[in-house]
Amino acid sequence: MISVQNLTHQYDSVAAVTDVSLTLGDDEAVAIVGANGSGKTTLVRHFNGLLTPDTGTVSVDGRAVTDDPVYARTTVGMVFQHPRDQFVAATIGTDVAFGPENLGLTREEIDTRVKTALAAVGLKGRRDERLDRLSGGEQARVAIAGALAMNPDHLVLDEPFAGLDWPARQTVREHLAELANNDTGIVIVTHELRDIVSLVDRIIVMADGQVVADGPLDAVRDQLSEYGVRPPETC
C-alpha cells in the first residue's frame, strides 16, 4: 500500500505539489489525471523515492520511502514517459535484466525474472533483439518489462501512451489490463482518459499541485473539463 500524508514539493520557489494526502491499495488500478503542470509526475516520483518531500511523508507498506528507498523502488516499479530515457543497455534482455542485477540476485533468478517479464508484455523469445530497432510500442513494452522484472506490487506508468499509434496503444493497453487482472496495482499518469477508462476503477484529478477530485469515473466526470481533462465520452 502506498500512503501519502500532507506531501508538499517545490521546485525552487514554485509549488508543484501542495499538501496532498492519499492512499493507494495494492490491487487498485488508478489514473492520476490533470492538465500539464498540475503536479502528476512530481507526485508519483515520490512513490519510489526519486524525489524527496519538502514536507509530509510517503510510505510504502508502512515503511517511509526516505528511510528505505530500495524497498520502495522494488515495490513500486516506475515506467517513464519516454521509454528510451530509461534504457541502459543495447538489447531487450540485458536491459530488462538491469534492475534484478542491481538487486544482487543469482543469475538463474535474473533469467527467470527476465523471461517472465518479457512474456507478460508479449515479447517472449526476443531478448537478443536490439532496442534501437524496435517500434515505439515495443519500446514501451520493454520499459514495462524492465519495471516488472523487479517484481513490484505497484506499477506506475507516466503517460504510457504518449507518442504511440493506435495499434501500439491497443497492445500496451491489453498488457496493462492483464497485469491489473493479475493483482498488480496500476497507477497511470495521463492527461488523456480515453485509453484507460476501461482499465481503472479510480480517478484522481489534480490541478495546481492539489488533488481536486478522487473517485470512480461517474463521481468525477463532471469536474474533468473544469480541470483541463477531456471527459472520455467526447473522445
Place this chain on the structure above:
Amino acid sequence: MLRYTPADRFAHGLDPRAKLAFQVGFVAATVTVDQGIGLGALAVVALISLWSAGLSLGTALWTFRAPIALLAAGPLIAGLTFGAPWFDLRAALRSARAGGAVLLALFIAGAYIRSTPVRETQAAIQWVLPGRLGRILGVGVGLVFRLIPLVVEDLRRVRRAQLARRGDARGWTDQAANIGIAGLRRTFGRAERLGLALQARCFAWNPTLPPLRWRGRDTIVVALAIGLVLAAAFGGRV
C-alpha cells in the same frame, strides 16, 4: 553508430578479458611498427578482427570518418617545410604510416564494441581491477557507452531541425554555435533523465554481473596478444 550487436560470430563468443588483452597487444604493436610490411601484417589482423565481429570495412570506415579526416590531414601538415623543396615526402609518409596504425587500432576497438555487451566489459574490468576502482571504471564505461549514442542522436536531430528551417543559410559559426548550445542542453537533460532511470531501477555499484567463461579459443587469442607485445618489445622496427 557503432554499438553492440548480438550475433553468432567468433568475436562474440570470446571472453571479454581475452578481447581486452588482444587490444592491448595490438596497440603495443602499432606503437613500434614503422615499415610498410609490419603495417600490412597488422592490417590483415585488423581486417580479420572486423570480419570476426561481423563489422564490414565500409561500416568501420564510415563510423570512424571524423578521425580518418584528422589522420589524413596529418601527412599533409607533416610534409610541409618552410623552404625548398616545400614538401618533404619522407616526413609525410612517416606520418601516414603512423596515422594508418592508429586507424587499425580504431578498427580493433570497433570490433570489440560491436561484439561485447557493456555488462561483460564491466565484468572484465572488475576482474582485472578488483575493488572500488574497478567498480567505478566499469560503471563509468557502461554509462559512457549508453550516453554517447543518445548524445550523437540528439546532435543529429538538432542539425536536422536547423536544416528544416534553412539554418544552413547562416554562417558556419552560427550553425556550430546553435548545434553546440542545443546539443549541450539536451545532453544535460539526457544525463539527468538517465540518472533518474538508474535510481528508479535500484542502481547498484556491485550488481550481479554476467559470468565470464574462459575457453580454448580465448587462450589462443591471448597467446596472439602476447606475441604482438613481444614483437613490439623485441622485434625492433619492422
